[in-house]
Amino acid sequence: MRAPRGVRERNTVIAGVGKSQTGRRLQRAPIELVLEACLAAVSDAGLALGDIDGLVHVPGGPGIAELQDVLSFDLAWHGSIAGGPAQLSAVMQASMAVSSGLCRHVLVYHHVATRGAGPPGPPRAAGGDQWLLPFRAATPMHWNALRGARFLHEANVSREQLGAIVLNARRNAAANPAAVYTEPLTMEDYLAARVISTPITLLDCDVPVDGCTAFVVSHADYAPDAPQPAVQLHAFGAALSTRLRWTEWDDVTDVMDEVAAQLWSRSVVGPDDVDVAALYDGFSFHTAMWIQALGFCERGEVGAFLEGGERIARTGSLPLHTDGGQLSGGRLHGFGHLAEACWQLRGDLGERQVEGAEVAVVTNGASPIAGAMVLTRRR
Numbered sequence: 397m398r399a400p401r402g403v404r405e406r407n408t409v410i411a412g413v414g415k416s417q418t419g420r421r422l423q424r425a426p427i428e429l430v431l432e433a434c435l436a437a438v439s440d441a442g443l444a445l446g447d448i449d450g451l452v453h454v455p456g457g458p459g460i461a462e463l464q465d466v467l468s469f470d471l472a473w474h475g476s477i478a479g480g481p482a483q484l485s486a487v488m489q490a491s492m493a494v495s496s497g498l499c500r501h502v503l504v505y506h507h508v509a510t511r512g513a514g515p516p517g518p519p520r521a522a523g524g525d526q527w528l529l530p531f532r533a534a535t536p537m538h539w540n541a542l543r544g545a546r547f548l549h550e551a552n553v554s555r556e557q558l559g560a561i562v563l564n565a566r567r568n569a570a571a572n573p574a575a576v577y578t579e580p581l582t583m584e585d586y587l588a589a590r591v592i593s594t595p596i597t598l599l600d601c602d603v604p605v606d607g608c609t610a611f612v613v614s615h616a617d618y619a620p621d622a623p624q625p626a627v628q629l630h631a632f633g634a635a636l637s638t639r640l641r642w643t644e645w646d647d648v649t650d651v652m653d654e655v656a657a658q659l660w661s662r663s664v665v666g667p668d669d670v671d672v673a674a675l676y677d678g679f680s681f682h683t684a685m686w687i688q689a690l691g692f693c694e695r696g697e698v699g700a701f702l703e704g705g706e707r708i709a710r711t712g713s714l715p716l717h718t719d720g721g722q723l724s725g726g727r728l729h730g731f732g733h734l735a736e737a738c739w740q741l742r743g744d745l746g747e748r749q750v751e752g753a754e755v756a757v758v759t760n761g762a763s764p765i766a767g768a769m770v771l772t773r774r775r
Contacts, residue, residue, distance in 0.1 A: 604635025
């Protein structure tokens with residue numbers, strides 16, 4: 397991998413964080429949730445709407461035109477990000493726009509909904525799908541089940557070890573008033589959960605919700621004027637040198653490994669310096685994959701790392717999913733992870749605060765798109 401020419405993301409900070417009400421089937425208009433999150437983020441950053449000169453969103457809800465109709469921004473740059481290194485790419489693009497001088501304060505938002513636009517059409521055996529459909533792998537659930545089964549076998553991860561991720565998320569969700577599922581969960585409950593597509597059970601899946609998360613990405617020289625402690629964007633990982641279809645990879649974690657290698661090559665910190673981790677958990681084994689890819693354990697030893705759940709507990713060596721993650725808190729496509737990481741670095745989370753948190757790592761996606769970033773607390 398080529399060495400970076402410069403780590404321009406360090407010219408930028410997350411100055412504001414906003415999150416709407418989050419829950420299952422809220423029966424609220426999507427634009428309501430978007431406005432709630434966006435206005436909260438702008439206010440949190442200590443800015444007025446007229447200060448926002450950049451706007452970017454991840455498709456999936458009200459777009460830029462609709463938000464512009466309501467809030468009448470005067471924009472120097474705007475964008476809509478689909479694809480790339482997963483949903484976090486919108487934050488990366490905002491950072492690039494600010495560090496290049498196109499704009500100064502970029503509002504980034506992503507809306508999610510419990511229900512999609514409608515039932516999918518019949519699967520078609522086109523492109524790479526022709527190799528999956530004959531095996532009834534017609535949805536992302538099935539594709540991920542195939543990858544998960546291979547990873548868990550090769551990494552020798554037991555059901556109980558994987559269950560430690562699920563139980564840890566549920567314990568942490570109990571301290572998060574916004575989490576969807578907070579009732580206690582036992583290992584017996586986990587092992588008895590209904591199988592959806594082997595090895596995925598109902599409790600291995602993230603929780604669909606309605607909601608919106610928003611951030612204000614600003615130039616670093618604004619940090620001293622921000623009313624809240626600004627969070628430093630320290631390094632990004634967004635590499636891709638292989639084919640986009642995981643069926644063509646030598647290993648099911650190839651892209652995640654590339655992203656992690658680039659991330660640490662751009663950082664002055666490493667895995668041993670991380671105080672808080674918010675690792676993508678669309679399915680529970682995605683988190684196990686990221687733990688290995690990021691070097692928190694040796695290859696093939698992630699099961700032992702997860703054994704008993706002590707290491708990933710809020711008081712452990714790698715506090716993980718301190719808000720319940722997507723498995724219990726709700727699926728916000730990684731934006732919820734980023735919000736929690738920012739709040740942890742600010743140090744204002746009360747019961748679920750990790751004491752002395754200064755370095756956080758956030759990941760998004762798993763296959764075939766994946767992204768990661770390191771955030772640090774500004775001194």
